[in-house]
Amino acid sequence: MAMKYEKLMIIFYFFIKKYGQNRYLDIIMPIVTFMGNMGIIWFIISIALILDKPYRIIFIVLQQGYSSSIQQILINVK
Structure with missing residues (x-):
């Protein structure tokens, strides 16, 4: 099972390398x-x-999550 997964990942990485870089x-x-x-x-x-x-x-x-992340950043900066 692990060998099939590794082979699939190698094919996936090769695809990204070949077609994803421009x-x-x-x-x-x-x-x-x-x-x-x-x-x-x-x-x-x-x-x-x-x-x-x-x-x-x-x-x-989304706005509530964004504003809370900004508050966390400002708290950590102080």
Whole structure:
């Protein structure tokens, strides 16, 4: 079982190496990663959700989580 899993993972990594590396993703992915680290991506997603009426409750939940993470960062900085 473990050998099949390892072989599958090697095929998966090879696929990413072959098709996932290009000059466009080399530029875009560090920006997306930075946005994720700073929580900006969640803010953008929550703004997109508030624009659609059925998803406004999800927006409220995301905003509460985002604001609590900002509070934790500010507490740790002091």
